[in-house]
Amino acid sequence: MEMIHIIFLIFLGGAVLTYFSGKISKVLQDIFFLASVLVPAYLFFAYVGAGREATLSLGGITLIWGVNHFSWLFSLIVLGLGSMAAIYAIGYMKGKKRKGYFYFNFILSIMAMMGILLSIDLISFFIFWEIMTWSSYLVTIYNGHDIQRIGIKYFVFSAIGAYAMLMAIVIVHHLTGSFLMSSMINFYPNMSLSMQIWIPVMFLLAFGVKAAMMPLHVWAPDAYSNAPMAYTSIFSGALSKMGIYGMVIVLVTMINQIPQGFWFREVIAWLGGITAAIGTLWAIKQDDAKKLLAYSSVAQLGYIITGIAIGTELGMLAGLFLAVMHALFKGTLFMVTGAIEKQTGTTNFNEVTGLIRKMPWTFIAALLSIIALAGIPPLGGFVGKWMLYESLITSNHYLLVIVIFFSSTAAFLYCYKFLFGFFLGQEEKEWAHVKEAPAVMVVPMLIMAVMMFVLGTFPGIILKPINSGLMDLGFVDSFKHLWESSVILNVWGNHVVLQPILYWIIGIFVFFMIFLTWKGFKTTRYVSTKDISSSGEVPADDENLTFSVGFMQPFMRAVAPAMRRQIDKYYNGIADGLESLFEFIRRIYTGNGQTYTIYVIVFVVIVLLFKNILF
């Protein structure tokens, strides 16, 4: 029995045990839940290295699981973020109903993601892909709001993707006689041209749905915002990365091998860019933090897709580095939103405001992740953005770089909206009772915030595994060519040295911080947010000075023409068309015996009338 078997057994057994132990004791359930996420994570990193394989015979088909450097990189995201989210979930789910249901699906999701990463044959890849879809679907409808609209939308898109993939798998098996990924990849150059195009398209359809790529993204904002936040942090942080994982494999091993692949990559890169721009605009418009972050996830995945679709070494490094960073900062931001939801009961910017003094640690975590999201040095997001721009410019994508830059700058608007909406602004009496979230929720957020800081200064820590992952996929070694431990450079030899820059930033900041604090330390005192200048008058206690409704209105006015068309409407149009078609068919199949009798009689009459012509 291999360690990989043991890990999967712990996941499965842990999920079942967690579900049923809730009947005995809540604490026992929490312990089982934590153990069944953290123990496999520990076992994986301690005992399973690249090159390990395990097999399982199932009804005549041998399933093969194994680890290479590339899947190890994504395991880092899944298990790292999964462990943090699991610890957080203990605090988040405290006192909520149907904990067993949530924990069960949480563990299954993590297991399914690990399964996808470890699968070497396409059958187990597909099975785990379906388990992932199912478990995430079940968590999405956990709250019970709007199941019809949100759940079905997510499920229909997932199903379309999954069946496209299944079709591709069947075709591949027909062509090669094997379910192994390696045989598919080896046979790919010998396929006919139409197959060379259709098989990647079908796979990309499945991966594009999970990665929320335009125009397959419409399920994402609803599903992300409707799932419990503890799950959304892995939903957006890790689960969407499975789409990226698949895309990278398809792009590198298949599309890059054929001459037509250039156009393929251009189209995907542009789709990524448009996803980023549109996602950002819609994120700015949202008044609910969950929705805002959900659209922002769509936009951020757009950058990642663009990076990997460019396909140069620097582009790949950028895309995968951003994938790791996105898991960190978006995971943290969803956790922050969850903490606020837990403490105040709402995530609407128009309702809750001025929490900075009540939830200072949550604010610090949010601030650091926002800085990383906006791509401002010295945090990790900057490294990814820098590499993305450099790769776009050096690979002659001049207009795309403008699109990406536009969305990246516009992202500041929703970044500020998030921070201002929750933490800044007027402190209102309504929220005077709010306290900091429990430590079990705050600590994972802060750990991830520190990680962002470390990766921003020493990106080499994560670029090294990315590099070995890319080498496993057949890229040349980019080590000492495009980056060193704290230096990033492009193919023209221009570079940024992060470490001294960090020291300077800290130095300048600390100097002026001391200057501001030292000067008049005794005379400066804190005053409340009511004590402000308001046209020379002192505002009364009951005067409402909160500014949150229509927050980014001038900007929305400027970009209004771009937002008039919604892809959702087109899908709804298709759905309406289909519905009227089905309605028409339902008129024929009424389910009434008499109607069917009439059909039979009419048929017989027709046959009798025209028997001379027919026979």
Place this chain on the structure above:
Amino acid sequence: MEKVLLDILGAIVTFLVAFVVGMTYGGLNRKITARVQNRKGPPWYQNFIDAYKLSSKKSAIHHGVMHHLGPAFLMVTSVMTLLIVPVLSHNNWFPNLNFQGDLIFLLYIMTFGPLGMALGAGQTGNPNSAIGVTRGLSMMVGFEIPWVLALVALMIQYHTTSITGLMAVQAHSGTWLMFSSPFAFIAAVMALFGMFRYSPFDIVGAPTELASGPIAETGGKYLFVMMSSGSVFTFAKLTLYVDLFLGGADNLFILIIKTFALYLIPLLYSLVSPRYRTEQAIRWFWGWPSFFGLLAILQAIIF
């Protein structure tokens, strides 16, 4: 160790030069504005007097940690920009961090401070501050488009993303980039209007409308640090433009002439323009300036 001390010394000298020059420009701005409006106006050193007054005042109140630290965030951006931009070419006086960052790094570090200050302004709870901040961020999305178009055009035309690389190109060919890539220069100068936030783009501070916007609740030492930061940033931005488009400068005298000539463009334009609304300002930047930026990119691709 000695190198570190020298670096710090260099940084302090650069900072002082930038402070003095930036403050003087601010004073000259007021003087020129007054003369155009047929007033006598304050003396050119008025800004120094104001700064001294602010720094010697006692600050009685603050609105919390972010408000307290907002000016420090702003200072980080100003000083980092100043350190990354090469002040003089062929000179060892101000080596600073010139060779350790590039244009894209600069673009992003320039947004660090405004965002930090915006947080400080947000914590005061003054609705005018928050409105000013949202306007400022919106306008930033506006002017960054032509600015980035211009920069990308330079990058692809000369195959470098570093500022020193672009300066080397000019030194080597003997032609200023202003003449060899004129469209990029036009787009960049139009973006400069947005960076300086003078009329017609003074929608952030918006006197008489927003009660000076983000800095409404700031006074004393906080306003002093912000004012110094603004002066330093003015100098850093102008120096960057001189380095990129006007061939850099060999000594301080030439640098001051070139930067002041550049500074006059947004200043004089502001004197004859009323204020735009926010969406008008954004669309203005996405109109002609971006068109020139696209022309610049076309030129870079074709030649």
